[in-house]
Amino acid sequence: MTTLVQAWKDAQTRLKTAGVDSPAIDARLLLEAAAGVTRVEVVTDPYRELPDEAVRTLADYVERRSRREPVSRILGRKGFWKLMLAVTPDVLTPRPDTEVVVDLSLRHFPEAMRFSMLDIGTGSGAILLAVLAERPAAKGLGTDISDEALAVARDNAANLDLGGRAAFLRTSWADGLGDAGFDLVVSNPPYIRSAEIDLLDPEVRDHEPRLALDGGPDGLEAYRILAPEVMRLLKPGGMFAVETGWDQGPQVRDLFVAAGASQVEIVKDLGDRERVVTGLKNSLGNHPPTR
Ligand SMILES: C[S@@+](CC[C@H](N)C(=O)[O-])C[C@H]1O[C@@H](n2cnc3c(N)ncnc32)[C@H](O)[C@@H]1O
Numbered sequence: 001m002t003t004l005v006q007a008w009k010d011a012q013t014r015l016k017t018a019g020v021d022s023p024a025i026d027a028r029l030l031l032e033a034a035a036g037v038t039r040v041e042v043v044t045d046p047y048r049e050l051p052d053e054a055v056r057t058l059a060d061y062v063e064r065r066s067r068r069e070p071v072s073r074i075l076g077r078k079g080f081w082k083l084m085l086a087v088t089p090d091v092l093t094p095r096p097d098t099e100v101v102v103d104l105s106l107r108h109f110p111e112a113m114r115f116s117m118l119d120i121g122t123g124s125g126a127i128l129l130a131v132l133a134e135r136p137a138a139k140g141l142g143t144d145i146s147d148e149a150l151a152v153a154r155d156n157a158a159n160l161d162l163g164g165r166a167a168f169l170r171t172s173w174a175d176g177l178g179d180a181g182f183d184l185v186v187s188n189p190p191y192i193r194s195a196e197i198d199l200l201d202p203e204v205r206d207h208e209p210r211l212a213l214d215g216g217p218d219g220l221e222a223y224r225i226l227a228p229e230v231m232r233l234l235k236p237g238g239m240f241a242v243e244t245g246w247d248q249g250p251q252v253r254d255l256f257v258a259a260g261a262s263q264v265e266i267v268k269d270l271g272d273r274e275r276v277v278t279g280l281k282n283s284l285g286n287h288p289p290t291r
Helices: 004-017 023-035 039-044 052-066 071-075 096-108 126-134 147-159 194-199 221-233 249-258
Strands: 077-080 083-086 116-120 139-144 166-170 182-187 234-243 261-268 274-281
Touching (some): 023 052, 083 147, 096 126, 116 126, 116 221, 126 139, 126 147, 126 166, 126 182, 147 166, 221 234, 221 249, 249 261
Parallel strands (some): 139 166, 182 234
Antiparallel strands (some): 077 083
16 A cells, blocks of 8 residues: 555655656655645645555656656646646746746736737747736737647636637747737747757756747847847837846847837846846837937
8 A cells, every 4th residue: 555655755766866856846746646635635644545546647757757857747737927827848838937027017017907918939828828817908919930839828828718818829929910019028039049958957958849949059049030029019118028048138138229129127037147138119219219
């Protein structure tokens, strides 16, 4: 007979041996899902017997995690901001770092305000849906080059009852969208330098879609396209926020300044690393007014 506590310990040992860096948490999350129990039950009822089916499911989960598949991918879901999102191998697992983009957007647009937003490279729909969930008068569009990612984003929107205010479009970046249509433009584009992808943790390197990672030789390819595009797409007075790698802030800021953005700032994440470049489109046009 296997009890909850024994299953948890065995799973931890196996994950530790496999080099997983958070074996206790991961083992608990997999156990909770396999056994259909809560964290509180694992602690308060540790000697409860695990049914055979749960033992088999847990063994499968632990085996997959040992091969460095992320927990979110095994469970098919990931918490982001206040939402639970479905994730598949076709979308980047949303990261806590990206919540800075959501936070900045919500600070800029008051709760009752009607505004339109665009999320370029929406993946699971994480940024778009997190903002729409908190701003009931807003509507938005998410673009992606991946049909498979867009299918996940559409499912997430429907499951969160946001399908009526979120639309999705397959296109490269914002190709085909008209000028000055949005009050808010956000993006978390691929920004890893191509040569560095093979050096990433296996969880990312082997399990995240390369399309979501590869930012070209210097990691900045997407921003070179996005900076002028974002300025074109924003309404005068509109705001943008784009996620960057921790060492890319100054270069991305310069690209947006060169594209005519005003009040461009670099914002840090909770880990104190530069993470987001944000700014405005001058309400008198793309260029500062002349005196
Ligand atoms: C880093 S992921 C971000 C996903 C999601 N926005 C998030 O923050 O979790 C980048 C996304 O950009 C998409 N992408 C890559 N190249 C693109 C292109 N040329 N046009 C539109 N989207 C693209 C990828 O498919 C991926 O979904």
